[in-house]
Amino acid sequence: xxxxxxxxxxxxxxxxxxxxxxxxxxxxxxxxxxxxxxxxxxxxxxxxxxxxxxxxxxxxxxxxxxxxxxxxxxxxxxxxxxxxxxxxxxxxxxxxxxxxxxxxxxxxxxxxxxxxxxxxxxxxxxxxxxxxxxxxxxxxxxxxxxxxxxxxxxxxxxxxxxxxxxxxxxxxxxxxxxxxxxxxxxxxxxxxxxxxxxxxxxxxxxxxxxxxxxxxxxxxxxxxxxxxxxxxxxxxxxxxxxxxxxxxxxxxxxxxxxxxxxxxxxxxxxxxxxxxxxxxxxxxxxxxxxxxxxxxxxxxxxxxxxxxxxxxxxxxxxxxxxxxxxxxxxxxxxxxxxxxxxxxxxxxxxxxxxxxxxxxxxxxxxxx
Amino acid sequence: xxxxxxxxxxxxxxxxxxxxxxxxxxxxxxxxxxxxxxxxxxxxxxxxxxxxxxxxxxxxxxxxxxxxxxxxxxxxxxxxxxxxxxxxxxxxxxxxxxxxxxxxxxxxxxxxxxxxxxxxxxxxxxxxxxxxxxxxxxxxxxxxxxxxxxxxxxxxxxxxxxxxxxxxxxxxxxxxxxxxxxxxxxxxxxxxxxxxxxxxxxxxxxxxxxxxxxxxxxxxxxxxxxxxxxxxxxxxxxxxxxxxxxxxxxxxxxxxxxxxxxxxxxxxxxxxxxxxxxxxxxxxxxxxxxxxxxxxxxxxxxxxxxxxxxxxxxxxxxxxxxxxxxxxx
Amino acid sequence: xxxxxxxxxxxxxxxxxxxxxxxxxxxxxxxxxxxxxxxxxxxxxxxxxxxxxxxxxxxxxxxxxxxxxxxxxxxxxxxxxxxxxxxxxxxxx
Numbered sequence: 001x002x003x004x005x006x007x008x009x010x011x012x013x014x015x016x017x018x019x020x021x022x023x024x025x026x027x028x029x030x031x032x033x034x035x036x037x038x039x040x041x042x043x044x045x046x047x048x049x050x051x052x053x054x055x056x057x058x059x060x061x062x063x064x065x066x067x068x069x070x071x072x073x074x075x076x077x078x079x080x081x082x083x084x085x086x087x088x089x090x091x092x093x094x095x096x097x098x099x100x101x102x103x104x105x106x107x108x109x110x111x112x113x114x115x116x117x118x119x120x121x122x123x124x125x126x127x128x129x130x131x132x133x134x135x136x137x138x139x140x141x142x143x144x145x146x147x148x149x150x151x152x153x154x155x156x157x158x159x160x161x162x163x164x165x166x167x168x169x170x171x172x173x174x175x176x177x178x179x180x181x182x183x184x185x186x187x188x189x190x191x192x193x194x195x196x197x198x199x200x201x202x203x204x205x206x207x208x209x210x211x212x213x214x215x216x217x218x219x220x221x222x223x224x225x226x227x228x229x230x231x232x233x234x235x236x237x238x239x240x241x242x243x244x245x246x247x248x249x250x251x252x253x254x255x256x257x258x259x260x261x262x263x264x265x266x267x268x269x270x271x272x273x274x275x276x277x278x279x280x281x282x283x284x285x286x287x288x289x290x291x292x293x294x295x296x297x298x299x300x301x302x303x304x305x306x307x308x309x310x311x312x313x314x315x316x317x318x319x320x321x322x323x324x325x326x327x328x329x330x331x332x333x334x335x336x337x338x339x340x341x342x343x344x345x346x347x348x349x350x351x352x353x354x355x356x357x358x359x360x361x362x363x364x365x366x367x368x
Numbered sequence: 369x370x371x372x373x374x375x376x377x378x379x380x381x382x383x384x385x386x387x388x389x390x391x392x393x394x395x396x397x398x399x400x401x402x403x404x405x406x407x408x409x410x411x412x413x414x415x416x417x418x419x420x421x422x423x424x425x426x427x428x429x430x431x432x433x434x435x436x437x438x439x440x441x442x443x444x445x446x447x448x449x450x451x452x453x454x455x456x457x458x459x460x461x462x463x464x465x466x467x468x469x470x471x472x473x474x475x476x477x478x479x480x481x482x483x484x485x486x487x488x489x490x491x492x493x494x495x496x497x498x499x500x501x502x503x504x505x506x507x508x509x510x511x512x513x514x515x516x517x518x519x520x521x522x523x524x525x526x527x528x529x530x531x532x533x534x535x536x537x538x539x540x541x542x543x544x545x546x547x548x549x550x551x552x553x554x555x556x557x558x559x560x561x562x563x564x565x566x567x568x569x570x571x572x573x574x575x576x577x578x579x580x581x582x583x584x585x586x587x588x589x590x591x592x593x594x595x596x597x598x599x600x601x602x603x604x605x606x607x608x609x610x611x612x613x614x615x616x617x618x619x620x621x622x623x624x625x626x627x628x629x630x631x632x633x634x635x636x637x638x639x640x641x642x643x644x645x646x647x648x649x650x651x652x653x654x655x656x657x658x659x660x661x662x663x664x665x666x667x668x669x670x671x672x673x674x675x676x677x678x679x680x681x682x683x684x685x686x687x688x689x690x691x692x693x694x695x696x697x
Numbered sequence: 698x699x700x701x702x703x704x705x706x707x708x709x710x711x712x713x714x715x716x717x718x719x720x721x722x723x724x725x726x727x728x729x730x731x732x733x734x735x736x737x738x739x740x741x742x743x744x745x746x747x748x749x750x751x752x753x754x755x756x757x758x759x760x761x762x763x764x765x766x767x768x769x770x771x772x773x774x775x776x777x778x779x780x781x782x783x784x785x786x787x788x789x790x
Contacts, residue, residue, distance in 0.1 A: 003763040008770035010679050015770075036699040045681030091744075106383075108372040119549050119619050120745025122727060142744075145699050148730055149746040197699040200741060200749040223699065225679065226763055252755040253701075253741055259749055262730045341686060342382065361684045549745070550725025552716065614720030618742065620700045 004224030005044070013229040014049055020236040021054040029056045029188060030235060031181075031325050033174060034195035035063035035353025036223050042362030044225040055232060058187070058325035059358075061177045061280060062195060064141050065093050065351035067323065068170040069278045070311045073099040076139050076168055077107050079303065085112040087131060089124040090139035092117045097350045121153040121167075128157070128165035137299045141170040145197040147288060148262035151269040154290065154297045168299040169289060171270070174198050175206045176286035177277060182214050186326045191235035192218040193228065196250040203258030204246045211244040222250040269294060276309035278347050279320030319346035322355050329359040336360060380581030381688045406577070407448035409514060415450030417441060418509040426473065426503055428545035430537070430556030431629075433506055434476030439629060440580065441510040442484040442561045447576040447632060449569055450512030452484060452561075457491035457508055462501035473504065484561035486510070516569040520635075523574055523595050525665040528641035530634040532565070532648060533558065533656045535584055536612040536626030549619065555611040560630030564651040568634070568644060575635040583625040586687040587633055589673045598668035601661030603677050624675070625688050635663070701743040703751055706736055717742055 003009060021028065032038065038059045041047050047057055061067050077099065080088040088104070095104040095115065104115050112134070118124055124138035140150040150167060157165045174195065182189070194207055199220040210216050217238035221231025227250060234247040248254055266288070275287025290298045300307055313319055317339075318332040329335050329348070339345035341357055348356035376383045393401045400408040407417035419441050426433040438455065445452040457477065461470070481488055541557035543549070562578060569576075577587045584606075592599045608616075608623055616623045630653065636644050641659055648654035667682070668674045675683040704717035706728070713729035717740060727746045728734045739756075740747035 003760055003767065005678060006763070006767050007679050008767040008774070009763045012766040012770040012773075034699050043677055043681050043683060044679040045677065046679070049679070105376055106374055108374050120727075122725075122745050123549070143699070145701070145743055145748065148748070149727070149744050152727065152729060152746070195699050197701045197741065197743060197748065200701075223701075252752050252759055253749050255749075255752075259730060261732060262748065265730075361686075362681055550716070550723075552723035553721065555722075610720050611722055614722030615724075618702050618704065618719050618722060618724050 004222075004226045006226075009226050010044065010046075010049075010229065013226055013233070014053060017050075017055065017229060017233055017236065018053040020233065020240065024054065024236075024239065027054040027056055028190045028236065028239065029058055030191045030193055030232060031058045031060045031189050032193040032195075032228075033060035033062035033178065034193075034198070035066075035351065036197075037062065037193060037195065037221070037228060038355055038358050039353055040223055040225055040228055042358045046225055046228065047363075050232070058189070058328075059322070059355040060181065060325050061277065061323040062143075062174075063348070063351050063353045063355070064143055064146075064170070064172055065097060066319065066347040066354045067172060067277045067279065068094075068097075068141055068347075069276050069309065070099045070313075071307050071309060072168070072170050073097050073103075074101045075300070075305045075307050076137075077101050077104060078305070079137055079168070079299070080104070080109045080113050080115055081107050082110055083113065083135070083303070084110045085134045086110070087114055087116060087127050087134050087136045088139060089116045089118045089121075089127055089136060091119075091141065093351050093353075094139055094141055097347065098344060121150050125153055125157060125162070125165060128162050132164060134164065136165050138165070138167045139170075140167040143172050143174055143195070143198050144201045144266075145195070147171050147270070148201060148259070148265050151265045154294060155265065155269055157297060158294060163296075166297045166299040166302050167290070168305075171288040172275065172277070173272070173286050173288065174202075175209075176283050177280055178207070178210060180280060180283050181324055182210060182216065184324065186324055189216060189325070190239065191232075192216060193231050193235070194218055194220040194246070196220060196222040196227070196253060199248075199250065199254045199258070201259050201262045203254070204248055204256050205258075207246045211246055215244040217244045219247045219249045220254050222253065277323075279313060279323040281320075282310065313347075314345060317346040319348045319356070322348050329356040332356070379688075380586065385687075405448055405518075406444040407450060407510075407512070409448065409450075409517065413514040415445050415448050415512040415514050416509070417444040417448070417512075418507065419444060420505065420507045422502070422505050423542065424502065425542075425545050426469070428541045428557055430541050431559040432473055432476050433504060434473040435480045435557075435559050436629060437506040437508045438477055438480035438484055438486065439559050439561050441508040442486060442563070443578040443630075443632070445510050445512035446562045446566055447578050448512075449516040449518050449576075450514045451566055452486045452510055452512045452563075454489045454511045455481065455486050455508050456510075457488050458506065459491070459493045460501055460505040460507075461493065461495045462503050463495055463498040465503045470504070480561070484563060515566065518575045520575050520591075520594055523597070523635055523663055524637075525597055525663050526638045527574065527663045528636050528638055528659050529588070529599065529601060529661045529663075530636055530641065530645055530648065531584070531607065531631065531658055531660045532562070532634070532654045533628075533631045534607045534609045534612065535579070535628060535631065536616065536623045537609065538629040539626040540612055540615050543615070551615065553611045553615060555609070555615070558628050558630040560653055562630065562632055562653070564653055565632060565634070565648070568647070571644060571647075572640045573634050573636050573644070576632055579628040579631045579633065581627050582687055583623070583627060584633065585622075585624040585673065585685040589685065589687045591633075591635070592673045593671045595663070596670045598664045598670060598672040598674060599661060600664045600667055600674045600676060603675055605658050605660045607656045607658050624685060638662075699743070701741040701748060703739050704742050706734060706738045706740060706747075709734065709736060717747070
């Protein structure tokens with residue numbers, strides 16, 4: 001593991017990259033679409049180091065906490081503050097997101113209800129088993145990396161015949177927003193860095209259309225700094241060769257066909273739906289929900305939550321443009337002023353992996 | 369509008385600090401509270417502190433609520449420049465708690481008090497109905513003899529930050545005891561009295577703080593805010609045990625925010641740093657001590673805590689708005 | 698959000714669960730998404746689930762390549778250090 005973060009390895013890779021960018025006429029713009037990639041870029045100072053050699057890293061809509069809209073957060077808050085004897089289980093970062101009704105962290109639960117932070121959806125099942133008199137809802141948010149785990153958990157509950165367990169889901173697919181961004185042509189993107197662990201599930205095929213239909217090079221990359229540099233190296237090679245493909249630079253984890261078992265359980269339990277992405281609006285077939293057979297495990301159905309999409313962002317918030325890579329965080333006039341990690345105005349400043357949050361935290365001391 | 373007390377208020381994070389500043393300090397309005405230090409420095413060289421212990425569960429690898437309630441309070445005195453002397457012990461017991469468990473805890477208290485050189489001189493016992501408490505809550509107040517007053521105003525750029533040992537062991541121990549995530553590890557709580565640091569007050573230490581709720585980042589952020597400088601710490605120099613590294617990476621938790629109960633940070637003048645570090649390392653509780661950073665006036669803005677990463681990235685560390693794990697101490 | 702850690706499978710229990718070891722810490726993990734999982738396999742763990750088996754051959758290859766790069770760079774660094782010292786001496790003279 002250490003080698004992947006080794007200072008000298010990073011230096012050596014950057015030297016290699018510089019040889020490749022030197023021969024190119026202008027700087028290259030590469031978009032990554034994964035919060036963990038955003039973190040790595042900033043945490044290891046790669047953003048500046050890459051800029052110096054002519055590679056500009058742009059952050060795309062890769063943060064599931066950031067793109068989950070207001071109305072879903074508010075539904076979660078409603079559940080635990082208005083209904084008694086509810087256990088709302090959630091990943092930690094979701095609790096900090098402010099909505100028009102406060103956040104899960106600040107709002108006081110109803111009598112007998114509680115918010116519990118979990119590391120795995122399995123823990124929610126355990127809560128349901130040990131608290132049969134309470135309703136347990138798992139706030140299931142994630143991309144394809146997390147979706148199979150959530151689907152499996154519901155499957156377990158279904159086969160066990162648990163009646164007090166359900167999920168409030170915010171399940172997002174990576175390829176559709178990529179299509180939307182490329183079609184929108186708001187910015188020029190010279191290459192995509194595809195998220196390594198999403199790819200471990202879905203394989204290489206779902207990204208092929210970006211290479212074939214839009215001739216944009218791409219590489220699947222892991223999350224250590226050298227993994228990302230290897231991915232960028234492949235993109236530069238493709239640009240030199242005038243090729244566009246989906247290269248796999250994370251082959252120690254990603255197989256070309258992904259994880260068949262994971263894909264099978266997703267197929268079995270879920271179906272696609274049109275979904276509202278915060279900042280990006282409605283993207284067709286970009287979300288997943290439980291199939292009708294499992295509707296008793298869908299909290300939206302079970303508790304008649306009536307979630308109406310499209311509530312939009314707060315006035316003046318430019319997260320939508322940040323998520324599409326159209327502007328960088330400092331270009332938003334609210335950045336670091338009205339909107340900062342202690343009082344975030346928009347979703348990109350809330351999540352630990354949001355573009356604005358990461359930029360704020362990792363670019364101190366650099367003249368801004 | 370939030371008209372009820374939320375759990376977040378007791379987390380040790382921003383909401384709690386705001387509550388103390390805006391309600392406690394304002395309501396009681398006196399120069400002792402204005403200092404907002406771990407212990408009040410009273411006339412006649414007396415230091416006075418108090419703490420309540422609600423840790424869940426009450427037994428964990430390496431300690432229990434008894435060990436905690438003595439060491440936590442003793443350490444608050446030590447880092448304020450005082451030698452701990454006398455402790456009050458208030459117990460709030462829940463009806464139905466087991467005698468055996470209570471006896472174990474009292475034994476721990478006795479053992480810890482002896483180790484820390486303090487006497488239990490007064491106290492109180494209350495019992496509440498089953499369901500109205502949680503086995504046992506403890507409050508301890510401590511009185512100490514002031515040896516030196518910390519001199520935060522003497523801190524200058526270049527002064528060094530020493531961390532006395534590895535981070536996060538206490539948090540990990542509590543997680544293990546809770547059976548969270550089916551975790552298995554050899555980690556034990558770092559709960560310990562820091563008496564070995566007392567002599568260093570006379571050797572030039574400017575400021576000390578023990579690292580509890582909120583972790584290293586919270587303690588240093590508070591320091592940075594009180595000085596007119598920024599603090600720069602080096603990620604590669606921060607001691608972490610293999611166990612904590614493994615658990616935090618697996619669970620995606622940041623070790624800089626994890627609670628300890630037997631670790632401190634010291635602010636020392638540049639010239640004395642190496643010598644003091646050597647002396648600290650001679651004590652078993654300080655053997656993993658390291659100089660982790662320094663006071664800066666050229667990088668970052670005044671009041672900021674910055675972490676430099678192995679390849680030159682610079683990260684701003686800010687205190688958590690709420691605790692990662694509730695009822696950790 | 699894509700956080701996944703490579704860990705070694707050390708225990709396989711019934712009904713698709715097991716324990717993985719990372720730096721000596723063991724955690725309960727759901728193994729049902731992995732085909733033919735065995736003790737000693739390395740997997741990527743995310744949110745309590747193993748989502749992929751590490752291909753050890755590929756991992757070794759990548760590691761070797763990176764170690765090569767590291768030592769090449771170390772040699773470069775040493776060369777540069779020596780050059781810098783020579784220049785300093787020259788300047789003093």
